[in-house]
Amino acid sequence: MIRPVFDSVTEITFEEAQDVLNYFKDKGVEYIDLAKNDAAKEKVEEVLSENPDAGVLHYDHGNETSWIGADEKAVVDQKNVGLLAGRQCYANNCSSAKKLGVDAWKLNATYWGYKNVFVFTTDSLEEFKEFVNNGIKRRVDGFSWKECLIKTKELANKLIDQLIAAGKGLAASCLAWDRDILVCYNAEPPTSDCLFRRVAIRVFGHGVGWKMTRTFPFSIALFCLGFGIALGKLTHLFWEIGGLEEVFSLQGDYVGYGLMFVGFLLAYYQIWSLLKRKRGS
């Protein structure tokens, strides 16, 4: 459990984390508490390296690419995201599911977090605490991450109705927002705002689509352009020699180009299969 304190918001998240640790104690779950000044980068890296199979919880500020630690600097970010590989990650912080969570998921981690800024009002701290801690508590109870996500969203709906009935409309609005930005990668795969990424996911699936970089469409475009220019030049040459009859007759060159094209497809199929297998393993 990583739970630094350095401002009034982190005092609240610290108490929320304490509620989870009390639950762990009741249920006999072992944990290491990196509280306050212990929640610094060196200490976090040391503990995670020494406990490669442990799950990790972070209760504090965050952003799209990092978790913030005791000295208000990142304790986990895209540079040391490898520390989260294969782990169960529970991030009660702002926005980290947007990029850091996706990076961790690519490394076979399960990532529970929020893909935008978390909002709340201080008139309903108990309700917000119940909401943010529900996922990990249900996980301890033995539910799958998918079930934990469903149960937490159902709990949010119940709490929203209670807050409205209590005349706390703005708190209910905040909770509805937080419910909508809550994700659990593995219970559900990440989604993307990028059109090209969405096309890649649609065509190749989540495992491969999320691994592709800009180089992939660029390489395909280069190949098609080069192949088209070369084939165009060749057919033009045939046309000059014998007109359309020569162009449409069976030429050895066409067989060569055909073999090149099939070879290209097979090579990409091989890469795609390897990536898919790696994700599945």
Add this chain to the structure above:
Amino acid sequence: MSEKTIIKSIKNHVNGQNNSWNFVYGKEILDKKVFLQRLDKDKKFRGLVVNLVVNLSVDILARKGEK
């Protein structure tokens, strides 16, 4: 309903809260006074709060409609 009407309702709602009420947006903690000031002066913030309220209305309609 116009944005002006929604803002008026939000202001009334916040004015009805006690003085320890705070709105927390990520790292920012806004007390009643600052919240109301930002609502008047910060267009982006106003859009966010209106969006929160409108989304809740849509959510209630959608969820109650499912039942």
